[in-house]
Amino acid sequence: MAFSQSIRKSQTPINCQLCETDKFIKWKCIECNLLMCYNCRDKIHPKFRNATDHKIVDIKDIGQQNEELDFTNIKCIEHSEQFYCLFCKKCENLVCPTCVSKVHKVDANDLIEIREAYDIEIDRLNKETSQMYTAKLRMANKKDILERLIAEQNSTKMKVRQDILSHKSNLIKIVDKYFESLEMELDSSYQSFLEPIEHGISAIIKSSEDIENKKGKLKDVMNATDVITFFQEIKKIEKVETEPGTRISTTNNALPKFIPGEITQANVGVLQSDERKSTELSVDMVINKTHQTDLSTVTYLYPSIHHEKSMWIACSKDKVLKKVRPEKNKLKVIFSINTTVYGIAVLPSNDVLLSSGRTTLQQLRVTTGKLTDSSYNVDPLLSTGIHITSSNKVVVGGYHGKLGRQAVFVINNRGVRETVYEYDQLVQVMGIFMSQIVIQIVSEEAW
Numbered sequence: 001m002a003f004s005q006s007i008r009k010s011q012t013p014i015n016c017q018l019c020e021t022d023k024f025i026k027w028k029c030i031e032c033n034l035l036m037c038y039n040c041r042d043k044i045h046p047k048f049r050n051a052t053d054h055k056i057v058d059i060k061d062i063g064q065q066n067e068e069l070d071f072t073n074i075k076c077i078e079h080s081e082q083f084y085c086l087f088c089k090k091c092e093n094l095v096c097p098t099c100v101s102k103v104h105k106v107d108a109n110d111l112i113e114i115r116e117a118y119d120i121e122i123d124r125l126n127k128e129t130s131q132m133y134t135a136k137l138r139m140a141n142k143k144d145i146l147e148r149l150i151a152e153q154n155s156t157k158m159k160v161r162q163d164i165l166s167h168k169s170n171l172i173k174i175v176d177k178y179f180e181s182l183e184m185e186l187d188s189s190y191q192s193f194l195e196p197i198e199h200g201i202s203a204i205i206k207s208s209e210d211i212e213n214k215k216g217k218l219k220d221v222m223n224a225t226d227v228i229t230f231f232q233e234i235k236k237i238e239k240v241e242t243e244p245g246t247r248i249s250t251t252n253n254a255l256p257k258f259i260p261g262e263i264t265q266a267n268v269g270v271l272q273s274d275e276r277k278s279t280e281l282s283v284d285m286v287i288n289k290t291h292q293t294d295l296s297t298v299t300y301l302y303p304s305i306h307h308e309k310s311m312w313i314a315c316s317k318d319k320v321l322k323k324v325r326p327e328k329n330k331l332k333v334i335f336s337i338n339t340t341v342y343g344i345a346v347l348p349s350n351d352v353l354l355s356s357g358r359t360t361l362q363q364l365r366v367t368t369g370k371l372t373d374s375s376y377n378v379d380p381l382l383s384t385g386i387h388i389t390s391s392n393k394v395v396v397g398g399y400h401g402k403l404g405r406q407a408v409f410v411i412n413n414r415g416v417r418e419t420v421y422e423y424d425q426l427v428q429v430m431g432i433f434m435s436q437i438v439i440q441i442v443s444e445e446a447w
Helices: 038-047 097-104 114-222 227-236 275-281 425-430 436-445
Strands: 027-029 034-036 056-058 086-088 093-095 111-113 300-303 311-315 320-327 330-338 343-346 352-355 360-364 371-377 382-388 394-400 405-411 417-421
Touching: 027 038, 034 038, 086 114, 111 114, 114 227, 300 343, 311 343, 343 382, 343 394, 352 371, 352 382, 360 382
Parallel strands: none
Antiparallel strands: 027 034, 027 056, 086 093, 086 111, 300 311, 311 320, 320 330, 343 352, 352 360, 360 371, 382 394, 394 405, 405 417
16 A cells, blocks of 8 residues: 555755855854865865864764854954953953053953853853752742641641530530529529428418308307307307418528629630741751862861861761861862871860771871871770860760770860760760760760
8 A cells, every 4th residue: 555655755955055066065164154065175165264263063963062162263342353362350351452452451360261261150150050950949848848838737727626616516515514504503493482482372372261261150150149159159269360370481592693604715715826836847947158179078077276267177988188268169278188087176276186996086286287196095995076175175985896885085185084974875875976966965064
């Protein structure tokens, strides 16, 4: 079938842009932006002005690598007959010989090679790009934290709301139950009040009936015609009480009044902020400045006492100790020595005290640059971290794997051990490699 066959596509051939023939195109001049054949490259193009400075590449290499900039043939805008030759750091402009001699008249220290100025700017732009990338990551991280905070607070809000509604429901049940008890108490008080009154009413009714009966008998006696019968019958009739004998008191049994209680937040509950969470979220670490070193990693760092702008840095992997001074974004090396470092501190004399994993600490004399044994030792253990207290006592961590021992030694400036902390719980927690922060706690607070 016709569709099963591959479809061939044709391309329009490009001629040589110098001789304009259909000769095989092989080369391109970057400066002229012209495609050329072999013949034109060798015979025609060399006749161009400054052709020897032009860069000609094979067309198959076009786009394979970044084309280099030409720093040699840049015409001066102010002096068209001249080419830029230098870059002025003071005014941050390219300058030609005429600019330097007649217009600029700057200090020679302000003039640098154009390529050097270009490299400096490229380096600055790369650093800015890196800083922007870091800032973007930092902002993304902050956004992440804030979004997690929102999610966490939403969850907390739902839980608190549920707690409020649950407490409300419980309060309603308790209040309903309490009001029921108040109603029952009222009913009981009313019943206590009602019973004597009802009893009194019954007594009054009975007394009224008795009065009526006696009243009839008296009438019959009074109507008697025989005197003897009159006196005989009157003795039989009891004396009539006009009022019942039961007395009713309503004063002591008066019903109680209802006095509404005060409803306050203390009765219902309050909302209290979680200070622990707000404290955790207030921490924000920002890198203000960075300095590049040639070490694999900076394992130890300690400031110099008598030169606040310099510091000692060490790398355990590279086995090197350096004294450096920050200059712009780099660290200028003042002094360097190859040695193993497991701990570092600076003595009041500005000499450096080093732990090299041996029983005796080493002392680097800054005046001579020589490394010698000091008077501080933790024999039979091997030294690790070092700290010097405000009273110039040296605190050294020591351990011995085979002996299974680890301790903290407090040594005075004469090399005499004043205290050894070996079996304290703090030392057990610190382990073999003790941080200087913990050592400082021991040295400053333990005695």
